[in-house]
Amino acid sequence: MRNASRVWLPSPCAKLKAYSGFIPVDDDKNSTYLFFLHIKSQVNSKFKPLLVWMQGGPGISALFGQFLENGPLGIDATGNLFRRRPAILSDFNVVYLDTPAGSGYSFDTTGTYPSTLEESSVHAIRFLRRFMRIFPEYHNREFFIAGESYGARSAIGLAHRVLSRPTDLPCRLKGVMLGVGFVFPLLQIINSADYLYFSGLLDDRGRTKFADRFKQIQQLVDEQKLVEAAKLLSQTVLNMHPAEHKCLFVELTGFQSHANIIRDRISRRFETYMSYANSTEFKRSFTFRLPDLWMPQGLKLLWL
Structure with a gap:
C-alpha cells in the first residue's frame, strides 16, 4: 500500500519523497475517503516531527496551503511552478489533509457528509491511525496539528479528540498551530x-x-x-x-470577492492554482484518478 501511494512531484520538486491517496475513515459503510498528500522533509526526515495541515473555507483543499502558502512546490500567476524557499518542509514532515469529507478532493460515495465538528474529528483520528499503519516510522514521533482560517476549528477538534483519548494514536501531540483562526461564532465575524x-x-x-x-x-x-x-x-x-x-x-x-478590501476580485494566482489543480497534467502526476476540486456553481472557487 505504501509503494502504491508513492508519487513524484513535478519539477523542481521531483527529488522530494511524496505520497498521496485516499484513506477510508468510516467503519460501517466504507464510503467516506479523505485525500492526503504527504511530503517528507528533504533533510533528516527521520528526526523531524510530523505536521498535519488542514485548510479553511470550509471546503478548501489543503493543497491551497501547499501551492500558495507554505509547501515546497509553488505556482505563480502565470502558471509557472517554482521551488519555495523557505518552506514548512524545512522543519516538518507534512501531511496536507483534505478534511472534512467534501472538502477539496475528499468525498463520500453516498453523499453523506459530516455535519458536526465531532464527526469530522472522528474521521480525522481514523485517518491518522490508518496513515500511521502505512507509515510506522512516525510511531512515538512528535506530532503537530495546524489549521488555517476555518481549518482552525478542525485543528482544535482533532487536538481535543487526541488529548481526550491519548492512546488512540501512537505518537505524541506536541502542539497546535492556528493561522488567522476562524474559531468564533460565524456571524460575529462575518457581519462586517x-x-x-x-x-x-x-x-x-x-x-x-x-x-x-x-x-x-x-x-x-x-x-x-x-x-x-x-x-x-x-x-x-x-x-x-x-x-x-x-x-x-x-x-x-461592486467587489467580486470579499477576501481583501484592496482587491475587488480573487487573485490571479488563486485562479491559476485552481486551473492547475483540476488539470489532467496534475492528476497524472499523482498516478491515480482524482475527482475535480469542488466549486460552487458559476464560480471558480473552493468555498462551500
Missing part, C-alpha cells in the same frame, strides 16, 4: 457592516441594508432554522449563486 462602512466600501444606506440582512440571519439562527440561515448568508456574502445573480455584498460594493 461597520468595517465595510468605515473602510469606505459602504455608504449609509448600504451599511443599514447590510446590517439589517445580518439581523435576519441571526433571527433564523436563533429559531434553529439553520439551513435557511445558511442560504441567506450565501445570498449576502458568499456569492454562491449562478453567475447571473449577485450576492448583497457584490451588489453594494
Whole structure:
C-alpha cells in the first residue's frame, strides 16, 4: 500500500519523497475517503516531527496551503511552478489533509457528509491511525496539528479528540498551530457592516441594508432554522449563486470577492492554482484518478 501511494512531484520538486491517496475513515459503510498528500522533509526526515495541515473555507483543499502558502512546490500567476524557499518542509514532515469529507478532493460515495465538528474529528483520528499503519516510522514521533482560517476549528477538534483519548494514536501531540483562526461564532465575524462602512466600501444606506440582512440571519439562527440561515448568508456574502445573480455584498460594493478590501476580485494566482489543480497534467502526476476540486456553481472557487 505504501509503494502504491508513492508519487513524484513535478519539477523542481521531483527529488522530494511524496505520497498521496485516499484513506477510508468510516467503519460501517466504507464510503467516506479523505485525500492526503504527504511530503517528507528533504533533510533528516527521520528526526523531524510530523505536521498535519488542514485548510479553511470550509471546503478548501489543503493543497491551497501547499501551492500558495507554505509547501515546497509553488505556482505563480502565470502558471509557472517554482521551488519555495523557505518552506514548512524545512522543519516538518507534512501531511496536507483534505478534511472534512467534501472538502477539496475528499468525498463520500453516498453523499453523506459530516455535519458536526465531532464527526469530522472522528474521521480525522481514523485517518491518522490508518496513515500511521502505512507509515510506522512516525510511531512515538512528535506530532503537530495546524489549521488555517476555518481549518482552525478542525485543528482544535482533532487536538481535543487526541488529548481526550491519548492512546488512540501512537505518537505524541506536541502542539497546535492556528493561522488567522476562524474559531468564533460565524456571524460575529462575518457581519462586517461597520468595517465595510468605515473602510469606505459602504455608504449609509448600504451599511443599514447590510446590517439589517445580518439581523435576519441571526433571527433564523436563533429559531434553529439553520439551513435557511445558511442560504441567506450565501445570498449576502458568499456569492454562491449562478453567475447571473449577485450576492448583497457584490451588489453594494461592486467587489467580486470579499477576501481583501484592496482587491475587488480573487487573485490571479488563486485562479491559476485552481486551473492547475483540476488539470489532467496534475492528476497524472499523482498516478491515480482524482475527482475535480469542488466549486460552487458559476464560480471558480473552493468555498462551500
